[in-house]
Amino acid sequence: MGEGLTDAVFRPGSVAVVGASSKVDSPGHDYVRSLVDFGFRGPVYPINPRAAEIAGLPAYPSLSAVPGEVEYVISCIPADGVLALIDESRAKGVRVLHLFTGRFGETGKAEGVALEREVKERAATAGIRIIGPNCMGVYDASHGMAFRPDLPREPGDVAFISQSGNNSVELMLHGAARGLRFSKVVSYGNALDLSEADFLDYLADDAETRVIGAYIEGTADGRRLLDALRRCARAKPVVVLKGGRTGAGSRTAASHTAALAGRRQVWSAVLRQAGAVEVDTFDELIDMLVAFAFLRDARRTTDDRQQTGGDGRASVGVVGGGGGRAVQSADVCEEAGLRVPKLPDAIRATLREKAPDLADWVDNPVDQSILAGSAVSGARVLEMMLDSPAFDALIANVGEDWVLGRPDAIERMAHLVDRFAAIGRQARKPLAFVLGPADSPDETKWRAVEGGRRRLTDARLAVYPSVDRAASALARFMVHRSWFTAWIAEGAAQ
Amino acid sequence: MGEGLTDAVFRPGSVAVVGASSKVDSPGHDYVRSLVDFGFRGPVYPINPRAAEIAGLPAYPSLSAVPGEVEYVISCIPADGVLALIDESRAKGVRVLHLFTGRFGETGKAEGVALEREVKERAATAGIRIIGPNCMGVYDASHGMAFRPDLPREPGDVAFISQSGNNSVELMLHGAARGLRFSKVVSYGNALDLSEADFLDYLADDAETRVIGAYIEGTADGRRLLDALRRCARAKPVVVLKGGRTGAGSRTAASHTAALAGRRQVWSAVLRQAGAVEVDTFDELIDMLVAFAFLRDARRTTDDRQQTGGDGRASVGVVGGGGGRAVQSADVCEEAGLRVPKLPDAIRATLREKAPDLADWVDNPVDQSILAGSAVSGARVLEMMLDSPAFDALIANVGEDWVLGRPDAIERMAHLVDRFAAIGRQARKPLAFVLGPADSPDETKWRAVEGGRRRLTDARLAVYPSVDRAASALARFMVHRSWFTAWIAEGAAQ
DSSP states (O other), X not given: OOSSOOTTTTSOSOEEEETOOSOTTSHHHHXXXXXXXXXXXXXXXXXXXXXXXXXXXXXXXXXXXXXXXXXXXXXXXXXXXXXXXXXXXXXXTOOEEEEOOOOSGGGOOHHHHHHHHHXXXXXXXXXXXXXXXXXXXXXXXXXXXXXXXXXXXXXOSEEEEESOHHHHHHHHHHHHHTTOOEEEEEEOTTOSSSOHHHHHHHHXXXXXXXXXXXXXXXXXXXXXXXXXXXXXXXXXXXXXXESOOSHHXXXXXXXXXXXXXXXXXXXXXXXXXXXXXXXXXXXXXXXXXXXXXXXXXXXXOSOOOOOOTTTTOOBEEEEOXXXXXXXXXXXXXXXXXXXXXXXXXXXXXXXXXXXXXXXXXXXXXXXXHHHTTSSOOHHHHHHHHHHOTTOSEEEEEOOTHHHHTSTTHHHHHHHHHHHHHHHHHHOOSOEEEEOOOOOXXXXXXXHHHHHHHHHHHHTTOEEESSHHHHHHHHHHHHHHHHHHHHHHHHHHHO | XXXXXXXXXXXXXXXXEETOOSOTTSHHHHHHHHHHHTTOSSXXXXXXXXXXXXXXXXXXXXXXXXXXXXXXXEEOSOGGGHHHHHHHHHHHXXXXXXXXXXXXXXXXXXXXXXXHHHHHHHHHHHXXXXXXXXXXXXEBGGGTBOSSTTSOSSOOSEEEEESOHHHHHHHXXXXXXXXXXXXXXXXXXXXXXXXXXXXXXXXXXXXXXXEEXXXXXXXXXXXHHHHHHHHHHHHSOEEEEESOOSHHHHHHHHHHXXXXXXXXXXXXXXXXXXXXXXXXXXXXXXXXXXXXXXXXXXXXXXOOOXXXXXXXXXXXXXXXXXXXXXXXXXXXXXXXXXXXXXXXXXXXXXXXXHOTTTTTTOOSSBOHHHHTTSSOOHHHHHHHHHHOTTOSEEEEEOOTHHHHTSTTHHHHHHHHHHHHHHHHHHOOSOEEEEOOOOOOSSHHHHHHHHHHHHHHHHTTOEEESSHHXXXXXXXXXXXXXXXXXXXXXXXXXX
């Protein structure tokens, strides 16, 4: 397997779960169940000396008792059994060992650190690559690999690498609600052998991955990470949430994954230099993955630069919602670094034909309540703005709150959203929608908002739960797009 | 009625809805229906020359045709009928006129501005106070006043004044999902007569209001607003979202409520000077209302100052969630201006008795996955931290994602949350919970999170959908508490 990382990590031919359990509420059961439920494409061998069958599969007392080949082992046994497991794996010809098993370097104890070192050496000698320890491992739905039965079954094109297991689960669940689907996800814990740089190198060339997210607490090789990030970021957008940015965060990272967190300024400089997008919170991470997955034209290779109005800022047009929303939209867009130009004369001229009373009143952002009862809909103005050279990007507030008060809220929402979705499908500029959050305690309202959001995400459109989050994501997206366009132009000139 | 504002505004004895409609999908119907559904405590008179009955009530062709007294009029007729309505109202002895009617100064047209001026003068001459124009009006559930049938029926102790109608609806719906209930809400639009200062003056003395929120786009009298804010902020916490902070926002505010938005720096200075809390987004507004409504001990009058660790920052203890969440919690708390001290020796000594292996490993923030399987629960550590003088405030991550993967997620969540809620009820320090968002497309997961959140909010506890929002709200809350404590101490010393 050499230095690099091959498909055996994400797509092994066979898997054994050592420490498999018939107790349904345990990781040793979850791994077997997940492989079964996701339809893993190869044999799955539960290993347990005291069970005949686990999750419907015949169990074996030991790795060596397995009749066929075993390429990949998931370890759920305690740390003190891992050295013997490596010996057994070597004898069986195993290529990859995923250690869900924790309690190594992260405990801060000398014996944990020493054991971790010995595991690393023994596995290297045996030619076995290690994922972890102290991690959830690999998700690749199209190959039937998953670490929890409730993760999305349908594969997608976003990859996520995470030094934290719970972050990987949260990202997939909350990301799925926003329409994200995943090509490959790996929770890699202490990164004893396979590291963030290995996974990034692999994902840079992975044809199934179009966008990459990462949660990284530390690195053992900053230079290699910079190289890997740089290569990735030039191939596809990369969004990084750095854990352990502060003194307290860095101390906590050490007890979580034994990571050397490093100084925030250094990390920010590395990420900027590499062309990666740095985010500070989990919500921002999801928001930027949504932006790169769904906003149109993330990576323009032509040189038709955005309308900068002479000051370098991208211009945004905003429609929808009432007057308060319009005011807030203007504020948060401008504060996010976007320019909010007035409605251009060409659009006013068209409006004047259909709604002469409103043509001089309505502006950008478009207050939907001004248009109410006129011959012009907010959706129609959105179309005009998409066609206008005055706007580089658009935000559409669905403005659902007035719909939610109606008894037929679900149908109305569907109707309202379908019109927006049709426009979104045709849009050739970045267009972000604002709808939600779907957090109502009232079931009808939850269904209305959730259903509306799903109609938009099914059309592969970017939906944000507030206009400030939409504005912030759109602004970062436009800055990244400028950087990428400039980088391409530079390359073409050389 | 004089200069001030009396109960007639929120609690009139009788209401007529002029422009009442039998069309269920219209404001003229909604107002009648809302008064009926909320059980308005007095007669409600729908006025419509072409209907015999509206929403089950007998309709009258005109105000003068109403047999009884009319104290309060809600106008849903077009702007060109308002002057005549004022004359009719004067003849009928009306005291308050709420103009849902819009299209006055906000249109930017000379005739709209002129009409608005005339309305103001004629109403003043008639001794009639105006709410609006261009607004939703008044909500006071305990008196049966409401402007939409789907607003919360149960009254509470948070007041909200808003220059925007859609903001008032959104705040109530999304706030209700977070457990907020409202004493009085008023959407006051163009503030032609009754202004933000009038409402604030009233709410400062309102015994039913414990916390005040405001969305303000502009003011006609900055000095009076400062005085009103100062008086309010010394009586109860006041949170202000200023609309029109930016150039584009200010332009938009003019076309929304004809407001003169003013410069951001001036507003920020005024709010700070008054002791109000300024927020920049709608989510922050809700988060701070939740903080002041539910965090313990918002207004200490004793002088036991918070533990500042010598650097003026409040100290926070964090429990719950896995290692990634612990690292993120540390980062966002420190970045929000809170101090994240190490676990004190006294707590380690107690831990050593029950879980000797973990006592030197576990730290603050407490990584729940370290405690898993030990004799110590995260909830128990939270109790110890609440008792420890090392922490001024606490954050508890419910860490629900591991629960959500289970078939019995709803029951497990209830069990998990009930233990936290019991601790929260006893807590004598500010304690914020992190749970959600409840945005899953999966019904079981939505029900589990929504149900868990409701168990916490029913116990009047503060719940945030992310740890960064909890940290930010808690940090602002602690700063405000310091200010208030210092102000009280100063007053006592004089």
